[in-house]
Amino acid sequence: MERFGREWRIGWAFAAPGLSMLTIVMGFPLVYAIIMAVSSMTLLHPQLTPLTGLDNFAVLLADPLFWDSLVLTIRYSVLTVTGEFVIGLGIAVMLQSVVRAKPLYFAIITIPMAMSPISVALIWRMLLQPNLGIANHLLESMGLPRLDWLGHPDLAFWTMATVDIWQQTSFVVLILAAGLAALPRDVYEAAEVDGAGALYRFFFITLPMLRPVAAIAIVIQLINEFRTYDLPYVLTRGGPGTATEVLSLFAYRRAFLGLSLNEGAAAAFFLLVIILILTIAFFALLERGSRRP
Amino acid sequence: MMNPVSRGLQTQTAVAAVALALVGLPGQAFAEDVVLRALMEDVPETTIVEKMLPEFTEQTGIEVEFQKIGYPDMHDKLVPQLVSSNSYYNLLAVDFLWAGSFPAAGWLTDLTPYIEASGFDMEPFIPSMVDLLNPYDDGLYVLPKYNYSMGLLYRTDLMEDPALRAAYTAQTGKDLAPPATLADYVALSKFMKAEAGIAGAAMQAQRGDPNSMEFSNYLFSAGGAYLDNGTVVLDSPEARTALSLYIDNIKNGAQQGALSATLDDTMRLMCAGDAFSMVSYWWMLAQIDDPEACPAVAGKVGIAVMPGGHGESGGWGWGIPKNVSDAEKEAAWQFITWIQGKEASIARALDGHAPVRSDVFADPAVVAKYPYYDIAAQVVASGKAFPVFTYSAQYQNILGTQLSLAATGETSVDDAITTAAEGLEKLMAR
Numbered sequence: 001m002e003r004f005g006r007e008w009r010i011g012w013a014f015a016a017p018g019l020s021m022l023t024i025v026m027g028f029p030l031v032y033a034i035i036m037a038v039s040s041m042t043l044l045h046p047q048l049t050p051l052t053g054l055d056n057f058a059v060l061l062a063d064p065l066f067w068d069s070l071v072l073t074i075r076y077s078v079l080t081v082t083g084e085f086v087i088g089l090g091i092a093v094m095l096q097s098v099v100r101a102k103p104l105y106f107a108i109i110t111i112p113m114a115m116s117p118i119s120v121a122l123i124w125r126m127l128l129q130p131n132l133g134i135a136n137h138l139l140e141s142m143g144l145p146r147l148d149w150l151g152h153p154d155l156a157f158w159t160m161a162t163v164d165i166w167q168q169t170s171f172v173v174l175i176l177a178a179g180l181a182a183l184p185r186d187v188y189e190a191a192e193v194d195g196a197g198a199l200y201r202f203f204f205i206t207l208p209m210l211r212p213v214a215a216i217a218i219v220i221q222l223i224n225e226f227r228t229y230d231l232p233y234v235l236t237r238g239g240p241g242t243a244t245e246v247l248s249l250f251a252y253r254r255a256f257l258g259l260s261l262n263e264g265a266a267a268a269f270f271l272l273v274i275i276l277i278l279t280i281a282f283f284a285l286l287e288r289g290s291r292r293p
Numbered sequence: 294m295m296n297p298v299s300r301g302l303q304t305q306t307a308v309a310a311v312a313l314a315l316v317g318l319p320g321q322a323f324a325e326d327v328v329l330r331a332l333m334e335d336v337p338e339t340t341i342v343e344k345m346l347p348e349f350t351e352q353t354g355i356e357v358e359f360q361k362i363g364y365p366d367m368h369d370k371l372v373p374q375l376v377s378s379n380s381y382y383n384l385l386a387v388d389f390l391w392a393g394s395f396p397a398a399g400w401l402t403d404l405t406p407y408i409e410a411s412g413f414d415m416e417p418f419i420p421s422m423v424d425l426l427n428p429y430d431d432g433l434y435v436l437p438k439y440n441y442s443m444g445l446l447y448r449t450d451l452m453e454d455p456a457l458r459a460a461y462t463a464q465t466g467k468d469l470a471p472p473a474t475l476a477d478y479v480a481l482s483k484f485m486k487a488e489a490g491i492a493g494a495a496m497q498a499q500r501g502d503p504n505s506m507e508f509s510n511y512l513f514s515a516g517g518a519y520l521d522n523g524t525v526v527l528d529s530p531e532a533r534t535a536l537s538l539y540i541d542n543i544k545n546g547a548q549q550g551a552l553s554a555t556l557d558d559t560m561r562l563m564c565a566g567d568a569f570s571m572v573s574y575w576w577m578l579a580q581i582d583d584p585e586a587c588p589a590v591a592g593k594v595g596i597a598v599m600p601g602g603h604g605e606s607g608g609w610g611w612g613i614p615k616n617v618s619d620a621e622k623e624a625a626w627q628f629i630t631w632i633q634g635k636e637a638s639i640a641r642a643l644d645g646h647a648p649v650r651s652d653v654f655a656d657p658a659v660v661a662k663y664p665y666y667d668i669a670a671q672v673v674a675s676g677k678a679f680p681v682f683t684y685s686a687q688y689q690n691i692l693g694t695q696l697s698l699a700a701t702g703e704t705s706v707d708d709a710i711t712t713a714a715e716g717l718e719k720l721m722a723r
Contacts, residue, residue: 044683151554
């Protein structure tokens with residue numbers, strides 16, 4: 001095909017409306033946020049000028065709370081995505097062998113995903129309320145001590161991660177189940193003829209063939225988890241101490257409590273860069289893996 | 294035939310008339326067509342006002358709509374409206390913590406011309422409430438709405454319980470009595486937790502607004518302060534004592550989960566009879582004393598000024614955004630003067646409202662219904678305020694973080710107080 005031929009032009013013509021919309025709804029806010037991050041814009045001074053260069057980034061980098069929240073966000077994202085992937089894969093594989101009432105199982109599994117994170121957080125906050133919540137009531141009825149789920153600095157982080165995994169796993173299940181259903185049957189039949197056991201088939205056929213779908217699921221979830229805001233906002237407000245202060249919450253505090261939209265935008269920009277790097281690195285790794293003989 | 298010039302003039306006049314009508318002729322004529330919209334904190338005070346809205350609409354023809362949400366979300370919802378070209382909310386409920394930043398940002402209408410034009414009598418308003426909500430001298434931007442000074446709410450039935458009295462005397466050699474100092478209070482809270490089998494204190498130690506408000510009472514009670522004539526004096530032995538006692542009470546006197554608890558949690562706990570005391574807003578007593586809402590403790594709760602003589606003072610006010618039409622401003626002012634007038638204020642007080650007018654505190658019907666109003670008046674009069682300035686909300690976050698870090702043992706009391714004091718200095722210098 002000629003490089004700038006008729007098909008090329010038609011292709012761009014069809015893509016142009018969509019690309020224009022994307023530019024307006026995504027490109028403009030993104031560019032505006034980047035400009036805001038290098039500006040003097042606050043809620044008390046709602047103008048972009050004078051531009052301040054990298055000052056806002058320097059302020060953040062000098063703040064130990066920023067680094068704490070960054071490290072915590074990385075820990076949190078890795079933990080939750082790992083949990084969601086392992087549990088999600090297990091459920092997806094189990095669902096594959098289900099013959100009867102499969103749609104019912106899928107419907108049940110989809111329920112947490114269909115709920116808004118705010119509702120999920122509010123429900124769990126009530127369930128985990130240390131004095132009146134059902135979780136401690138159950139523990140007590142089993143003769144176990146009550147736990148301070150959201151008020152203990154160590155436990156709060158794990159509690160929040162568990163609630164997140166509970167909600168987000170269903171998304172991973174759906175993606176992986178779709179990927180599993182699309183795998184070619186003949187490969188398995190050939191492996192069975194060759195005497196390959198179930199574990200062998202899982203680790204050496206299913207997992208490698210599922211890799212592209214799994215990668216997409218992991219990347220999407222990593223992005224979601226890095227942006228997590230709703231759960232810590234409702235469950236803990238970042239506390240106790242800074243035990244659950246993720247980066248998005250830190251950015252919110254800067255922008256709306258500190259009235260510094262510029263510093264909030266700079267913090268959000270860091271988040272964007274990290275997500276971009278992770279996404280590119282992940283797909284590069286995937287690409288390299290798929291080329292390996 | 295009409296000449297072209299006069300036809301042109303007629304057209305221009307008609308266009309000008311329509312334009313004038315569209316931009317809104319000032320005053321009364323259009324106020325009754327306005328629907329007032331306010332974002333309100335979901336607390337009993339709002340419900341009390343809400344019940345009176347039909348009466349206002351009947352009298353003026355102005356509809357009023359309240360959106361009720363939790364306090365922590367209010368600031369986030371209001372700010373985007375106030376920075377926009379036209380605010381959806383044309384009547385504002387303003388917390389005293391925002392009374393520094395909102396006028397500084399130029400978001401509020403100066404109410405002085407409205408007060409002068411309408412002749413609204415400001416005399417009965419408690420001066421400390423007016424000052425609390427108006428830290429600047431260039432105008433009056435917020436009219437006091439209700440008071441939320443904080444005091445000590447405690448269970449009188451437990452204080453009178455013979456077994457507990459005997460145990461207390463045996464342990465301390467003293468009679469069981471309302472605490473005179475902050476240390477006495479924390480000791481009493483710990484005693485009640487150990488002996489009465491319930492939390493000694495229902496504490497709201499969640500990071501941010503809850504713990505910074507609660508701690509302020511401990512600070513003032515221990516003789517500490519944030520500011521002295523504009524100078525930061527938080528870094529003091531009194532503040533360290535206050536924080537040490539605050540942490541001691543969280544760990545050994547309060548309910549489990551105090552570090553993640555908010556006002557609602559403490560209210561539920563106290564209402565269920567699962568706590569001996571709470572340092573809270575004095576108007577909470579009217580809610581807890583309600584036999585229908587809190588049958589377990591109604592009639593068994595008393596109120597006192599914080600040990601040491603001073604608690605946290607606070608309050609809400611009414612404001613009018615700058616970025617709304619004149620007709621909306623006029624309607625909002627009509628509502629504010631009506632709801633804060635003497636008649637409506639007394640009606641609200643009889644329903645549990647925390648007044649900001651001295652004539653309501655002295656009203657015979659109100660005093661007859663709430664005999665504790667004399668103590669409430671002392672709570673209000675003795676209250677000291679959290680620093681009100683442009684960055685109060687941010688400072689609350691800084692202080693709340695340090696308090697929470699100290700309570701979890703992630704930082705020391707010394708470091709927490711020093712960092713909190715430095716944070717205040719930096720923000721005040723900004």
